[in-house]
Amino acid sequence: xxxxxxxxILATAITAGTPLLYAALGEILTERAGILNLGVEGMxxxxxxxxxxxxxxxxxxxxxxxxxxxxxxxxASIHALLTVTLRANQIVSGLSLTIFGTGLSGYLGKPIVGTxxxxxxxxxxxxIISSIPFIGPIMFKQDALVYLSYxxxxxxxxxLYRTKTGLNLRAVGENPAAADSLGINVFRVKYVYVIxxxxxxxxxxxxxxxxxxxxxxxxxxxxxGWIAVALVIFATWNPAQAxxxxxxxxxxxxxxxxxxxxxxxIPAYFLKMLPYIFTIIVLIIVTGKNAAKHIGAPxxxxxxxxxxxx
Amino acid sequence: MTTHNTRSLISLEKKLSPSPVMNILVPxxxxxxxxxxxxxxxxxxxxxxxxxxxxxxxxxxxxxxGLTESVVKAIPLLLAGLGLAVAFRMQxxxxxxxxxxxxxxxxxxxxxxxxxxQPTWVVLPAMMLAGAAAGGLWAVxxxxxxxxxxxxEIITTLMLNYVxxxxxxxxxxxxxxxxxxxxxxxxxSFSESAILPTLGDTRIHAGLLIGIxxxxxxxxxxxxxxxxxxxxxxxxxxxxxxxxxxxxxRKIIVVMLISGAVCGLAGMAELSGVTHRLQQGFSPGYGYTxxxxxxxxxxxxLGIIIAALLFGGMQVGGFAVQMNGVPAAVVSxxxxxxxxxxxxxxxxxxYRVSINSRRGDDKA
Numbered sequence: 001x002x003x004x005x006x007x008x009i010l011a012t013a014i015t016a017g018t019p020l021l022y023a024a025l026g027e028i029l030t031e032r033a034g035i036l037n038l039g040v041e042g043m044x045x046x047x048x049x050x051x052x053x054x055x056x057x058x059x060x061x062x063x064x065x066x067x068x069x070x071x072x073x074x075x076a077s078i079h080a081l082l083t084v085t086l087r088a089n090q091i092v093s094g095l096s097l098t099i100f101g102t103g104l105s106g107y108l109g110k111p112i113v114g115t116x117x118x119x120x121x122x123x124x125x126x127x128i129i130s131s132i133p134f135i136g137p138i139m140f141k142q143d144a145l146v147y148l149s150y151x152x153x154x155x156x157x158x159x160l161y162r163t164k165t166g167l168n169l170r171a172v173g174e175n176p177a178a179a180d181s182l183g184i185n186v187f188r189v190k191y192v193y194v195i196x197x198x199x200x201x202x203x204x205x206x207x208x209x210x211x212x213x214x215x216x217x218x219x220x221x222x223x224x225g226w227i228a229v230a231l232v233i234f235a236t237w238n239p240a241q242a243x244x245x246x247x248x249x250x251x252x253x254x255x256x257x258x259x260x261x262x263x264x265x266i267p268a269y270f271l272k273m274l275p276y277i278f279t280i281i282v283l284i285i286v287t288g289k290n291a292a293k294h295i296g297a298p299x300x301x302x303x304x305x306x307x308x309x310x
Numbered sequence: 311m312t313t314h315n316t317r318s319l320i321s322l323e324k325k326l327s328p329s330p331v332m333n334i335l336v337p338x339x340x341x342x343x344x345x346x347x348x349x350x351x352x353x354x355x356x357x358x359x360x361x362x363x364x365x366x367x368x369x370x371x372x373x374x375x376g377l378t379e380s381v382v383k384a385i386p387l388l389l390a391g392l393g394l395a396v397a398f399r400m401q402x403x404x405x406x407x408x409x410x411x412x413x414x415x416x417x418x419x420x421x422x423x424x425x426x427x428q429p430t431w432v433v434l435p436a437m438m439l440a441g442a443a444a445g446g447l448w449a450v451x452x453x454x455x456x457x458x459x460x461x462x463e464i465i466t467t468l469m470l471n472y473v474x475x476x477x478x479x480x481x482x483x484x485x486x487x488x489x490x491x492x493x494x495x496x497x498x499s500f501s502e503s504a505i506l507p508t509l510g511d512t513r514i515h516a517g518l519l520i521g522i523x524x525x526x527x528x529x530x531x532x533x534x535x536x537x538x539x540x541x542x543x544x545x546x547x548x549x550x551x552x553x554x555x556x557x558x559x560r561k562i563i564v565v566m567l568i569s570g571a572v573c574g575l576a577g578m579a580e581l582s583g584v585t586h587r588l589q590q591g592f593s594p595g596y597g598y599t600x601x602x603x604x605x606x607x608x609x610x611x612l613g614i615i616i617a618a619l620l621f622g623g624m625q626v627g628g629f630a631v632q633m634n635g636v637p638a639a640v641v642s643x644x645x646x647x648x649x650x651x652x653x654x655x656x657x658x659x660x661y662r663v664s665i666n667s668r669r670g671d672d673k674a
Binding site: 038081089091093096098100103106108128224226227229269272277281 | 464480
């Protein structure tokens with residue numbers, strides 16, 4: 001394999017990994033607040049369709065991203081209402097969010113299936129650093145949303161591990177009763193991060209319809225929302241580790257395409273199975289290896305918080 | 311640090327036992343509220359909700375054809391709903407119903423293609439066995455890492471859905487493609503002996519009978535046997551179950567095997583009863599809709615029969631509204647919305663809700 005091909009594959013791995021990355025970062029924040037949201041797939045789909053429609057009408061991909069963010073946040077607020085205030089089962093609520101989002105996106109997107117987007121995000125080179133050999137053409141010949149993700153990750157890491165607000169967030173996920181007695185408004189924290197999580201999932205979805213594909217088709221996410229949930233476990237709830245995971249998964253995705261193009265004798269269907277099978281294998285390895293020491297999952301993840309039962 | 315959390319306006323007190331009236335009332339009111347919300351949404355997007363709903367209702371229940379089609383669509387939902395409910399009872403989140411349906415269909419097709427010239431009493435039981443085995447084994451793949459390593463089964467079962475669908479795609483586009491099929495992604499038609507008998511001149515097939523019998527059997531297993539009792543205990547309090555010396559790992563595998571096998575039967579019944587061949591995308595997400603069907607009834611196998619009929623009707627109604635220019639996706643929207651209301655309403659069955667007249671300080 002020549003270096004050029006390797007560079008092309010790695011650059012595509014970043015592009016393919018970026019929607020996963022946004023969604024996984026959102027889910028990390030949500031789960032850090034102790035709420036498991038399995039509606040990522042649904043929120044991404046609604047983000048993808050609403051972002052696409054907005055970009056189509058305004059001819060501005062940024063307007064699309066903002067609308068997708070709001071749509072993802074709105075979807076997530078349903079989950080917050082059900083699980084935080086009404087103490088519904090988080091797993092079932094998340095699943096219904098995905099089913100609802102699949103239907104809603106199919107409904108809204110029906111009239112625009114296959115419509116091309118005239119003004120999508122463009123790839124542009126960042127001067128000077130894009131000429132760094134090897135790394136430059138992989139990392140710095142990308143689009144604005146990829147660059148934005150480069151900024152979000154260190155910020156989020158700093159926020160989680162180096163700020164008081166971040167510490168409060170982690171406290172809520174670990175031990176809400178203790179956080180409550182310290183004067184942290186547990187319910188508000190949960191609402192806020194579930195909604196921010198949804199916004200990031202929305203951006204992840206919009207990246208698919210505005211940049212990666214770029215068009216709207218039904219179920220455009222093809223399970224990426226679920227892979228993002230798996231990525232959170234792989235990343236042990238740490239945003240810095242999510243990058244690695246997202247790009248590896250993106251690479252697997254890209255490799256499938258590449259092999260298909262190279263006319264390898266493996267039928268395309270088996271190559272398309274790769275990301276899903278890889279997710280399962282990664283989960284088994286990560287969970288198995290760390291099962292003894294809890295792999296860092298927030299202690300109260302998935303449990304409803306009830307002040308009266310404290 | 312001072313605490314000044316205001317006491318919430320609504321206070322909740324846990325009930326000792328769920329109220330039976332609410333158990334029935336909540337789903338009924340939820341259906342109503344979901345339809346109401348859906349109507350508002352339809353109106354906002356420029357559709358006439360009354361027209362859409364009446365088209366949906368008439369399409370599903372307004373004619374003999376609609377009615378029987380609703381029952382036909384209810385059969386896979388009934389079978390898959392039963393399969394999922396068994397696992398959900400034990401808090402095992404088998405979200406892989408869709409993939410298990412596809413694998414069940416694969417197993418059944420394999421038998422049907424292998425035994426073209428055998429009598430019905432050989433072929434049909436063999437197809438059922440192969441369908442159940444394929445679906446069951448597909449569910450055991452995620453069950454083993456779940457049982458022994460604690461690997462999250464929600465994601466693994468779900469990932470296997472995509473793998474199963476791609477596997478069937480491969481077969482119907484590749485080795486099993488019907489040479490006389492005008493290039494459609496379908497296998498050759500099954501022989502007469504591989505087809506489930508139907509009721510009169512309708513398309514309602516014996517899968518309905520299988521579903522009802524299984525519903526009764528599963529009901530008896532869950533509520534009348536030691537095995538069922540243990541499943542419920544593990545589901546409600548895994549700590550206590552472990553303390554009582556139950557082998558949870560082995561139960562996880564057995565329950566997932568049963569769950570997947572019943573979902574596999576759904577795939578077998580759909581092929582043998584309706585499509586009579588394996589074809590790409592033969593299931594429009596039955597495995598996902600079945601999650602709602604199972605949950606709506608609070609995992610009661612007999613209730614699932616009724617919920618499956620309702621949802622089968624919605625599925626047929628979805629086809630009907632397409633004629634009016636409304637996307638069929640409106641149905642999964644309504645179904646997802648319905649589940650929201652059921653979940654939100656559950657608080658009424660579990661808690662005594664009272665509204666506080668004034669806000670006061672709450673000591674933390």
